[in-house]
Amino acid sequence: xxxxxxxxxxxxxxxxxxxxxxxxxxxxxxxxxxxxxxxxxxxxxxxxxxxxxxxxxxxxxxxxxxxxxxxxxxxxxxxxxxxxxxxxxxxxxxxxxxxxxxxxxxxxxxxxxxxxxxxxxxxxxxxxxxxxxxxxxxxxxxxxxxxxxxxxxxxxxxxxxxxxxxxxxxxxxxxxxxxxxxxxxxxxxxxxxxxxxxxxxxxxxxxxxxxxxxxxxxxxxxxxxxxxxxxxxxxxxxxxxxxxxxxxxxxxxxxxxxxxxxxxxxxxxxxxxxxxxxxxxxxxxxxxxxxxxxxxxxxxxxxxxxxxxxxxxxxxxxxxxxxxxxxxxxxxxxxxxxxxxxxxxxxxxxxxxxxxxxxxxxxxxxxxxxxxxxxxxxxxxxxxxxxxxxxxxxxxxxxxxxxxxxxxxxxxxxxxxxxxxxxxxxxxxxxxxxxxxxxxxxxxxxxxxxxxxxxxxxxxxxxxxxxxxxxxxxxxxxxxxxxxxxxxxxxxxxxxxxxxxxxxxxxxxxxxxxxxxxxxxxxxxxxxxxxxxxxxxxxxxxxxxxxxxxxxxxxxxxxxxxxxxxxxxxxxxxxxxxxxxxxxxxxxxxxxxxxxxxxxxxxxxxxxxxxxxxxxxxxxxxxxxxxxxxxxxxxxxxxxxxxxxxxxxxxxxxxxxxxxxxxxxxxxxxxxxxxxxxxxxxxxxxxxxxxxxxxxxxxxxxxxx
DNA sequence: TTAGGGTTAG
Numbered sequence: 001x002x003x004x005x006x007x008x009x010x011x012x013x014x015x016x017x018x019x020x021x022x023x024x025x026x027x028x029x030x031x032x033x034x035x036x037x038x039x040x041x042x043x044x045x046x047x048x049x050x051x052x053x054x055x056x057x058x059x060x061x062x063x064x065x066x067x068x069x070x071x072x073x074x075x076x077x078x079x080x081x082x083x084x085x086x087x088x089x090x091x092x093x094x095x096x097x098x099x100x101x102x103x104x105x106x107x108x109x110x111x112x113x114x115x116x117x118x119x120x121x122x123x124x125x126x127x128x129x130x131x132x133x134x135x136x137x138x139x140x141x142x143x144x145x146x147x148x149x150x151x152x153x154x155x156x157x158x159x160x161x162x163x164x165x166x167x168x169x170x171x172x173x174x175x176x177x178x179x180x181x182x183x184x185x186x187x188x189x190x191x192x193x194x195x196x197x198x199x200x201x202x203x204x205x206x207x208x209x210x211x212x213x214x215x216x217x218x219x220x221x222x223x224x225x226x227x228x229x230x231x232x233x234x235x236x237x238x239x240x241x242x243x244x245x246x247x248x249x250x251x252x253x254x255x256x257x258x259x260x261x262x263x264x265x266x267x268x269x270x271x272x273x274x275x276x277x278x279x280x281x282x283x284x285x286x287x288x289x290x291x292x293x294x295x296x297x298x299x300x301x302x303x304x305x306x307x308x309x310x311x312x313x314x315x316x317x318x319x320x321x322x323x324x325x326x327x328x329x330x331x332x333x334x335x336x337x338x339x340x341x342x343x344x345x346x347x348x349x350x351x352x353x354x355x356x357x358x359x360x361x362x363x364x365x366x367x368x369x370x371x372x373x374x375x376x377x378x379x380x381x382x383x384x385x386x387x388x389x390x391x392x393x394x395x396x397x398x399x400x401x402x403x404x405x406x407x408x409x410x411x412x413x414x415x416x417x418x419x420x421x422x423x424x425x426x427x428x429x430x431x432x433x434x435x436x437x438x439x440x441x442x443x444x445x446x447x448x449x450x451x452x453x454x455x456x457x458x459x460x461x462x463x464x465x466x467x468x469x470x471x472x473x474x475x476x477x478x479x480x481x482x483x484x485x486x487x488x489x490x491x492x493x494x495x496x497x498x499x500x501x502x503x504x505x506x507x508x509x510x511x512x513x514x515x516x517x518x519x520x521x522x523x524x525x526x527x528x529x530x531x532x533x534x535x536x537x538x539x540x541x542x543x544x545x546x547x548x549x550x551x552x553x554x555x556x557x558x559x560x561x562x563x564x565x566x567x568x569x570x571x572x573x574x575x576x577x578x579x580x581x582x583x584x585x586x587x588x589x590x591x592x593x594x595x596x597x598x599x600x601x602x603x604x605x606x607x608x609x610x611x612x613x614x615x616x617x618x619x620x621x622x623x624x625x626x627x628x629x630x631x632x633x634x635x636x637x638x639x640x641x642x643x644x645x646x647x648x649x650x651x652x653x654x655x656x657x658x659x660x661x662x663x664x665x666x667x668x669x670x671x672x673x674x675x676x677x678x679x680x681x682x683x684x685x686x687x688x689x690x691x692x693x694x695x696x697x698x699x700x701x702x703x704x705x
Numbered sequence: 706t707t708a709g710g711g712t713t714a715g
Contacts, residue, residue, distance in 0.1 A: 035708040067709040098710035105711095133711040168712040199713050234714050270715040298715055 031059045035068040044076040051085075060088065067096050074103030083112070097125055102134040110138035114147070127154065129163040136169035140176035148173045161189070168196045175204030198224075199231045206235045211242040230261055230268050237271040241278035249279055253288075263293050270299050277306025282315075297332045305338040308345065311661075314575075314584055316342035317351070331358075333367055340373035344380040346575045347659035347686055348582050352377035356390075368394060372401045379408025382657055382684050382691065399425070399433045407439035412691055413700065415447025422456075434466050441475035445482055446690060453479040474503040481511020486520055502532035509538060513545050518554070521545040536562060536569045537662060540620070544666060547619025555619065574642035574660045578649045585641040588633070594645060601644040602635055609674035617667045639668050639685060647679060655682040663687050673697050 034054055041047050051069055059065045066089045073082035086092075086100050097120045104113035117135050120127070127135075132151050139148035152170060160166050167190050174183040183204045190197060198221040205214035218236065222228070228236070233256050240249045253272055256262050262269050269292040276285035289295070289303050300323040307316035320339045323329055336355060343352040356374050364370045371394030378387035391405045402425045409417040422440055425432060437460045444453030457476055460466045473496055480489035489508055493500050505528035512521030525542045532538070539562050546554030572587040585592065592598065606614075618630040625633070634640075639660050646656035664672075664687045676683045677697030685692045693700040 030707090032707040036706095039708075062707095064708045068707090069709095071709050093709090095708085095710050099708095100710090102710055128710090130711045135711095137712075163711085165712045170712090172713065194712090196713050203713065229713095231713055238715085267715055272715095274715065296715095302715070 031062045038068040047072045079103045079107045133165040133169040136173045171200040211239040234271040237275040241275040301334040308342040313342040313345040349381035372404045375404040403435045410443025415443040415449045418443035445479035478507040574638040576642040587638040588636045598644045614674045620665045620667045658685045660687045
């Protein structure tokens with residue numbers, strides 16, 4: 001009767017029936033009863049109760065009963081208890097071994113799964129197709145390609161390649177090791193393919209950054225009569241995002257909605273949120289997120305990352321705050337990795353330190369990604385010593401934390417230290433990657449280390465066989481340009497093997513601004529506006545170049561270009577942390593509760609610094625307005641609002657740390673020098689380009705506008 | 706009369 005219930009899916013009735021049987025004492029359950037009841041029980045405590053009865057009755061030795069117990073424990077995630085049952089068994093068949101292996105695999109215990117597999121081989125038990133398809137998925141997480149290839153050879157020798165599960169598992173395994181040709185050849189040799197085979201092949205190319213090939217296989221799959229399922233769409237969403245194909249993102253989303261896939265499934269919802277945010281359409285991403293019936297921690301992480309990667313750090317922090325208010329959601333490693341870069345971005349040191357404390361508490365400091373994000377927070381918040389201390393604590397066998405600490409010293413102008421860290425990295429046998437060299441080259445250019453920078457560029461190609469990308473080229477242009485070798489920088493661009501992008505021309509334009517080269521600046525901007533017509537920051541740079549040499553007709557020309565092209569300046573904002581609270585100020589904004597006091601303080605400050613020699617430089621105002629209004633505009637630049645707020649909110653002589661999303665304007669740079677003098681405060685401003693340490697009327701960056 | 710074991714994801 002019990003098995004009748006279970007066979008018909010009425011598990012609860014099966015268990016009830018069993019309890020009644022025992023209670024009434026009418027029939028004594030035997031070893032035929034227990035496998036069925038164990039299959040039916042819906043919770044761990046029922047399972048444990050049954051285990052103790054079985055134990056008392058001595059049925060644990062029965063192969064069927066013991067296997068069912070083992071399965072029950074794995075099903076509830078208590079695979080360790082399953083292992084204990086397994087160890088006590090006197091007789092095991094192949095199915096028992098397979099159940100133990102897959103029990104560990106499905107509970108994320110790859111090492112234990114492999115241990116059981118090895119024991120099985122030692123005992124001379126021959127594996128079958130089920131063993132192979134269980135063991136293959138753990139090879140990649142364990143980074144054990146040898147094991148995967150051993151299984152593959154076994155498959156060929158024993159004719160198991162005709163099993164569709166085995167071939168699918170092989171495709172997935174090789175794809176995870178980036179061995180696409182092998183994955184593809186296994187797919188090609190399959191006699192019978194199912195939807196999983198197609199999904200696996202598509203995902204293989206998608207995960208190895210070949211969205212075009214992946215899309216081709218999707219089309220072929222449809223041609224072969226297969227209908228896409230949830231997993232196909234998860235890959236498709238990523239394919240569209242990788243190709244930057246905003247048009248098709250909506251079609252993919254529409255299909256998902258039409259097939260009614262999005263409501264019940266968190267996975268596909270998360271994939272769509274990720275797709276829109278990677279395409280820069282964060283509003284859509286948020287809307288999809290809001291419309292999801294169920295959300296898990298990954299849904300939140302995806303949205304936070306989306307905001308952070310689209311440069312909207314404050315919004316990312318807002319989402320994180322809301323997430324922390326949800327009792328159901330426990331932050332994961334991924335949450336920390338998504339929120340910490342937002343803190344780095346705006347210089348939210350206290351918030352970062354809070355997360356640091358939390359990281360120590362939950363034992364995640366040994367995670368290289370979390371550790372590296374924290375190093376980055378400390379470095380970008382001006383705490384290089386703390387960053388260094390942390391660097392010594394995190395595992396550093398991979399290039400990731402090294403890149404962060406090298407770049408950290410670079411943005412503070414400590415290029416020599418970056419170079420010596422790179423030397424240590426080489427000594428410790430850690431292989432640098434392309435990011436290491438971007439960090440190194442930019443460190444060299446900020447510190448004016450021209451020869452060393454050029455040597456690094458050579459080393460990267462000759463010793464490490466890394467082909468330079470646009471970022472590396474941009475660094476070299478910056479390196480040469482900043483040092484005044486403008487013609488060399490221009491020649492370098494002309495000889496580049498790839499088409500220069502905006503960052504390369506932008507580096508040249510920036511160098512022309514520093515060295516006052518109007519002709520080359522105009523030329524660079526012509527190229528620049530061809531590849532990026534919308535970035536107003538570059539127009540401002542060009543205007544500065546003209547203004548500096550008094551070529552007002554040039555300033556007017558740039559101003560009308562901006563107006564004719566209907567360009568709007570990216571709103572400038574600055575942030576500051578005072579008394580553990582984080583404040584953001586937008587240029588010209590008067591909505592802050594202390595706005596009146598801030599503007600009053602600024603008026604006093606401006607008067608004082610004018611007395612000691614400050615003269616406003618209106619060339620930084622692109623708007624076509626009267627002089628007194630220009631002064632008004634300069635005075636309400638976001639960095640000044642933040643500085644004034646810092647001055648009125650902290651005791652005298654307290655250092656002030658500001659973050660600005662754009663470059664600090666030349667007039668603010670000059671004014672801040674004077675402010676640091678009269679207030680006797682150290683003022684640190686990190687802008688989108690570098691750190692500026694102001695103290696006693698001077699700035700460490702040495703730039704002159 | 707009883708059971709257990711496999712492949713794809715954000």
